[in-house]
Amino acid sequence: MATMGRPREFDTEKALDKALDVFWRHGYEGASISELTQAMGISPPSLYAAFGNKEKLFHSALDRYAEVRKQVWTELMNEPTARKMMERLFDRVIEFYVDESNPNCCMLVKLSTAESDKVLAEHLCAKRAEAETMLVERFSKARADGELPDDVAPVDLAGYFMTVLDGLSVRASAGAKRDELHKVATLAMRGWPGK
Amino acid sequence: MATMGRPREFDTEKALDKALDVFWRHGYEGASISELTQAMGISPPSLYAAFGNKEKLFHSALDRYAEVRKQVWTELMNEPTARKMMERLFDRVIEFYVDESNPNCCMLVKLSTAESDKVLAEHLCAKRAEAETMLVERFSKARADGELPDDVAPVDLAGYFMTVLDGLSVRASAGAKRDELHKVATLAMRGWPGK
DNA sequence: GTACATCTGTAGCGCTCGTTACAGAACCTA
DNA sequence: TAGGTTCTGTAACGAGCGCTACAGATGTAC
Structure with missing residues (x-):
C-alpha cells in the first residue's frame, strides 16, 4: 500500500536546510523552536512529527552539514x-x-x-x-x-x-x-x- | 562620612571572579542568574545592587579577564x-x-x-x-x-x-x-x- | 534612642522556553 | 460513502528565565 493518511505539505530536506542555517547562526541552545519553525515554514507539531524533537533535529542538521563538507573535501x-x-x-x-x-x-x-x-x-x-x-x-x-x-x-x-x-x-x-x-x-x- | 547603611557582606572582587568563571564556561546566555548567584554565594538582589544587571556583570567580568591577560602578555x-x-x-x-x-x-x-x-x-x-x-x-x-x-x-x-x-x-x-x-x-x- | 541609608533573603512578577493535547483537514482503503 | 490514518494549526501546559517589590536586618548620624 502507498503512504496512508494526509500527506506532508513541506519538503523535509529543505526544512532541514533551513534548520541547519538557524543552528549555525545561533547554536543549539540559542536556537528557539519558534525561530526554527518560522524559518522552516512549519508549525511545532509538524516539526516534532518529522524530526522527533529539537535535539534530534540538531543531530540531523549536523549530519547534513558534515556530509556536504565531506563531499567537498573528498574531491580536494x-x-x-x-x-x-x-x-x-x-x-x-x-x-x-x-x-x-x-x-x-x-x-x-x-x-x-x-x-x-x-x-x-x-x-x-x-x-x-x-x-x-x-x-x-x-x-x-x-x-x-x-x-x-x-x-x-x-x-x-x-x-x-x-x-x-x-x-x-x-x-x-x-x-x-x-x-x-x-x-x-x-x-x-x-x-x-x-x- | 563613612559608608552609611548596612555594609556589604561579600567581597565584590571575589564574587566577580566567580561570575567570570561561570561566564567563561557557559557563555553569556548560557549562564543563568541562579547559577551565577549560587557560584558567587549571594542572592539576586545583592547581585543587582552590586553589579547593575546581568549584562553589566558580564562586561565587568570580561574586563577583568582581559586585564589579567594583558599583565601576562606585557611581561612577555x-x-x-x-x-x-x-x-x-x-x-x-x-x-x-x-x-x-x-x-x-x-x-x-x-x-x-x-x-x-x-x-x-x-x-x-x-x-x-x-x-x-x-x-x-x-x-x-x-x-x-x-x-x-x-x-x-x-x-x-x-x-x-x-x-x-x-x-x-x-x-x-x-x-x-x-x-x-x-x-x-x-x-x-x-x-x-x-x- | 530615633531616623535614615543600605544590604539581606523570600517570594513572585511577566515572559519565553520546549513540548504536546486537541480538533479539524486531507489523504488512503473498501 | 464510511472508517481509518496522518498531517495541519491553535492554544496551552509546566518549567525556567531575568529581574524586582517587599519586609526585615544592620550599619551610621545625630
Whole structure:
C-alpha cells in the first residue's frame, strides 16, 4: 500500500536546510523552536512529527552539514600532491568563510566551543575528527610517495593545519576579510616540511 | 562620612571572579542568574545592587579577564627577541589552555564565536584586538631592530600567530593534550621569517 | 534612642522556553 | 460513502528565565 493518511505539505530536506542555517547562526541552545519553525515554514507539531524533537533535529542538521563538507573535501584529496591539496583547501575554506550567504565560520568550530551539553559536544567532536582523519590519510600517502620527509609525522602536520583552519574560522567570524585570511594561509604554508 | 547603611557582606572582587568563571564556561546566555548567584554565594538582589544587571556583570567580568591577560602578555613582550617572546608566549598560552582549574580555552575565542548579541560581540572583539596590537607593536620593534626582514609585514605576522593561538584554543577545548598543542606550536614557528 | 541609608533573603512578577493535547483537514482503503 | 490514518494549526501546559517589590536586618548620624 502507498503512504496512508494526509500527506506532508513541506519538503523535509529543505526544512532541514533551513534548520541547519538557524543552528549555525545561533547554536543549539540559542536556537528557539519558534525561530526554527518560522524559518522552516512549519508549525511545532509538524516539526516534532518529522524530526522527533529539537535535539534530534540538531543531530540531523549536523549530519547534513558534515556530509556536504565531506563531499567537498573528498574531491580536494585527489589533487596530485598533498601540498597542492592543502593550498586549494585553504582557498576553498576561506571562500566558504567569507561567503555572505552563510554564517562566516565553520559550524563545527563555532558550536564545539559553545555548546556544553556532553552528547552534542561528542557529536561535534566526532565530525571534526572526520576531517582531520582525511588530512592524516592524505599526508600518509604523501609520505609514502616521497613527497613528505619521514621526520614529520602526518598526524602532527594534520593537527597543525587543522589548528590553522580552526583559527581562520574564529577570525572570519570576527569579521576578517578575504585578504587577511589569505595572508595567514600563505604564512601557514611556510610550515610545510621542506629540505 | 563613612559608608552609611548596612555594609556589604561579600567581597565584590571575589564574587566577580566567580561570575567570570561561570561566564567563561557557559557563555553569556548560557549562564543563568541562579547559577551565577549560587557560584558567587549571594542572592539576586545583592547581585543587582552590586553589579547593575546581568549584562553589566558580564562586561565587568570580561574586563577583568582581559586585564589579567594583558599583565601576562606585557611581561612577555620584554623578551630580548621577538622570536623568543613568541616561543614563550606559546608555552604560556598552552599551559593556560591545559590548566584544569579553568575552562580549557580562551574566553574571548569561545565567546566571540558563540554570542550573537552585537554589543557583547564588539566588546569581545575589542579585547581580542588589544592582544593582537601588542604582537604587532612587538614585531614592528623587531623589524626596526633588524631581527625581522622588511618583506614581512608585522601586521601579517601578528595575524598569523593570533590565528594559530585561536586555533589552539579551539583544539584545547575539544580535549587536545599538552603534547599535541606543543607540536602545533613547533610547526607554527616554522613560519617564522628566516633567511 | 530615633531616623535614615543600605544590604539581606523570600517570594513572585511577566515572559519565553520546549513540548504536546486537541480538533479539524486531507489523504488512503473498501 | 464510511472508517481509518496522518498531517495541519491553535492554544496551552509546566518549567525556567531575568529581574524586582517587599519586609526585615544592620550599619551610621545625630
